[in-house]
Amino acid sequence: MSPGDRRPPDDEEAGGPTADRTPSSETDETAANGDDRRSTERPHADDTGKRDIPPRAGSRESGESGSLWTRFRTADDGPLLLLREVLLSGGIVLLFGLLLFGASGVWPPMVAVESESMEPNINQYDLIIVSEPGRFAPEMADRTGVVTANSVGETKHESFNRAGSVVVYQNPESLGPPIIHRAHFYVEGGENWYDRANPEYIAADSCSELDQCPAPHAGYITKGDNNDSNAQYDQANGIAPVVKPGWVTGIAHLRIPRVGYIRLALTGAASFGPLLPAGVGAIGAGTAYAIGRRELLG
Structure with missing residues (x-):
């Protein structure tokens, strides 16, 4: 038999080389599919621990790396x-306060x-909201914005x-406080206002016995509502002269x-009630305090 007539071995007839290639390719495909399956599987716990997780806002890690404003805000x-909280x-x-100032103008x-001195209508330790004269004035008010108690009208x-x-x-x-x-009622300069006064609110038998009568100038005759502590007009007991319109700095509206009491206690104008003996930290009767200044009530 010549070399060119040699028959292939039995294993080649059985597809030896072909059989060798086929399992190899199947193995490669299986490996590739295995890699695909592994890629879709959940990561191992060790891999999870190695992940980069951003720090929670406000945490120590975030605060150390964040700006001062971020730390302050969070x-x-x-x-x-x-x-x-204090700043807020x-x-x-x-x-x-600014809204009240814009509304009241004072x-x-x-x-x-x-x-x-204004009880029972304005009590001790009340907080009174006021406005500038003329603002929110009723129709019957005078040019200052004041309506007197004895004004004539229906x-x-x-x-x-x-x-x-x-x-x-x-x-x-x-030098005293407001x-x-x-x-x-309102009087004109030089007016004898004795006959217009309520006899209960003056301790005099004639105008000459009143210090402010005749009126040294035009203005208002004023008085506190509490007859026990303020039984006379301010102009009859020496608390104040006839009040010129320009002296009026505010009109009271709401209590x-x-x-x-909180303001007065902090400034020493009122005692702390049951916390301290009566009168401790208080000042004489007839005074009050505004936010930022002191008010006298006669």
Whole structure:
């Protein structure tokens, strides 16, 4: 037999080379499919631990790497939280004060009452909201914005349960604090106002016995509502001269009961009630404090 006539071995006839290639390719496909399956499987716990997880906002890691503003804004404990709450509370109070100032047109817009001279209509420790003269004035008010208790007219203007405006006035010739009382009537300069006065509110038999009669100038005759502590006109007991219109700095409109006690206690104008003996930290009767200044109530 010649070399060219040699027959292939039996294993080649059985597809030896072909059989060798087929399992190899199947093995490659199986390996590839196995890799695909492994890629879709959940990562091992060890791999999960190696993942990069961003730190929680406000955590120590974030705070160390974040800006001061971020730490201040996101702090949930410690001094930064306390500072943020204090600033927020102060901002709210300031905003409320600015809104009141814009509405009332006068600063301070609130008066804390220490005296009993306006009881029972304005009580001791009440907080009174006031406005500049002329603002929110009723139709029957004069050019200053004041309606006197003895004004003539069919319609009476009531303020704090009685006729007449409650005014805050300051005598520029006095070193004392402002006064908050009710305006009873208006007099002209040189007027003998004795006959117009309520006899119960003067202790005199004639104009000559009154220090402010005849009136040295035009203005208002004023008085506190409490007859026990303020039985006479301010111009009859020496509390104040006839009140010029220019001396009126505010008109009272609204009272918030007892809230002014906090202000008065902090400034020493009121005792702490049951916390301290009566009279400790208090000052003489007839005074009150406004937010930012002191008010005298006669």
